[in-house]
Amino acid sequence: MSEMLPYIAGLLRDVLSGIPHLMPELILACTFIVVILTDLFFKGKDSAATFWLCLTGLTASFAVTLLPSHQSQSGHLIFGNTLFADRLSIVFKQIFYFVILFFAVFVKFSPQFRKHSKGAGDLYILLPVILLGLNLMSMASSLLLIYLSVEMISIASYLMVGYVSGTSRQTEAAMKYVLFGSACSAMMLYGMSLLYAFTGTLNVAEPQFLQRLSQMPSLAGNVAVGLVLVGIGFKLSFVPLHFWSPDVYEGAPTTVTAFLSTGPKIAGFAILVRFTESLSPQGGGMPVFDFQGVLSAVAILSMLAGNFTAVWQDNIKRMLAYSSIGHTGFILMAVIVHSQQGLKPLLFYLLIYAIMNMAAFILAGRIEDQTGAVSIREYKGLGRYMKLEMVCFVVILISLTGLPPLAGFMAKFLVFSSVLENYSVTHSGWLLALLITAAVTTVVSLFYYFKVPLNAFLRQSEGKPVAPVKPDFLSVIILILTSLLLLWGIFPGLIA
C-alpha cells in the first residue's frame, strides 16, 4: 500500500477537477434519492408530487448542461480518463433530455399507468436513473463505464416493460426481453474481459489499448471485439440480434415502447461511434477489426429484413418495430462513413428519428386507448372520427418514409449524400451495396406506411361508429412534434 502514497494527492486533484463536468449527472443522482423519499412519504394524488419533483430535477440537470461555463470547458477526458467531456456528449445529452421529458409526460397521461393499482410513482423514480445511464453512455470511454451504463438502462427497461403486467402478453414480452438482454450483456462482459486480458487497461481511449490489441493474433482480437459488439447490437437491435424487438415492442405498454425505440437506441449509437473511433488506427495501419465490412453487412441485412418483414405486419406496433429495425440499418450507414464526414448527418438523423418514433408510438397508443384498435385493419374509417390524430399520423409516416418536404427526407438525404460523397472517393464495393439497398428499401417502406392512411381515410368502417375524440394536452404535444417535423424539413438550418 505504501508505494501508492505519493500518488494520492494527484488522484484527488484529478477527481476534484472532474466534478464540474459531472454536475448534470450529480444533480440526477440527488434527484433520484429525493424522488424515492418523496414517493415513500409525500406521494400526493396520482404521485403528482413525485412527478413534478422528478421533472424539476431533470430540467435542472438539463439547464446545467446548457450553461456556457459547462460548454466552454468541454473537450477532454475526466476522472482518470474514464469519461469524455466534449461537444458530442453534450449534444447527445440534449437529445436524451427531450426523450425522457416527453416520456414522462406520456406516462402521466397514459390511462394504462394511471389506472394501475401501484400507480405510476415507481416509474417516475426510474426516470432520473435512466437519464443518468443514457448520459453516461454518451460519455463513457472506459469499458467499466460502458458496461455499467448499458446495464443501468437495461435493468430499468426490464422493469418498465414488466411494470403493468396486466395481461399475459405483457409478462411474456418482459420475460423475452430480460432473458435475451441478460444473455447479450453476459457475452459483452466476456468480450470486455478478453479485451482487458489482451491490453491490460480498461480505457478504450488510451493509445496502449489499440497498440497491444493489434499485437494479438487477429482471431483473438476479432472474437473479443465481436463479443462487445453483440452487447451494443442488442441495444441497437440490428439484424442478427433483432429477434426480441418486435415481440417486446408489441407486448410492452405503448408509452414504454415509445421510449425503448428511441432512448436506448440513440445511446447505443453514441457508444458505437466512440468504440469504432478508438479502435480505428489514426493515419493508416492495419485495423484490428474490419468495422466497415461487418457494419456494412449488418446494415444491409437490417434494412432488408426490417423493411421487407414490415410489409406483412398487421399489428401497428409490430410494423413500427420492424420499420425501426430498418431505420437502424440506415443510421448505421452514417456511422460507417462518419470519420470522413463528421457527425452532423448522424446527429441530425438521430434527432429526427427520435421525434418521429416517439410521436408515431404515442399516436398508436392514443388510438388504442380511445378505440381499442391495435391492428391496421381496425383503422378503417377512423379518419372521420379522429381527424387531428390521423392527419398527424399520416404526416409522421410520410416523414418516416423519407419524402419531402418533411424532416425525415432531409435526414435521409444528408446520410445518403455523405455516403455517396465517400463512395466517389473510395469506390468501395460495400458503400455501393449500401446505397443500392437504402434506395430499394425506401421504396419498399412506402407500401407498409401507406396502409395506414389507406385504411383510415379511403375505406369505410365496418363496426359501429366511434364517438369523436376531444383534443387534450396530449393532442397539443403531438401537434407540436408534427409541426417540428414540417419546420425542420423546410428549414433544416434551424438546428445549429
Place this chain on the structure above:
Amino acid sequence: MIPLSHFMIISAALFCIGLYAVLSKRSAIMILIGIEFMLNAAILNFVAFSRYDKFAAGGQTFALFAIVLAAAAVAVALAIILNVYGYYKTIDPTQIDQLRD
C-alpha cells in the same frame, strides 16, 4: 504460481457451458443459471488479469461492479419470471409464444 493460461482455459470452459445452457435449456431459471455461468467466466478473467494491473486494479474493480449488477439483473429477472408463471403456469420459453409473427 498458477500460470494465467489455466485461468483463461477455465473461464473459456465456463463461458461455453453457460452458452450451451442458454441455448438448450427448456426452463427460464436454467437459462438464468447459464447466464450466471457466462458472467462468472468474465469475472474470473478480470480478477486473474488484474495481476498485471496492480496500481489501477481495474480488473478487481470491474469484478466487484459486475457481481453487484449481475445480482440486480437476476432479481429483476426472477420477479418477471414469477409474473409469467402466474399467467402461463409454465416457465418453458418455447411454450410461451403468444407474441410472434
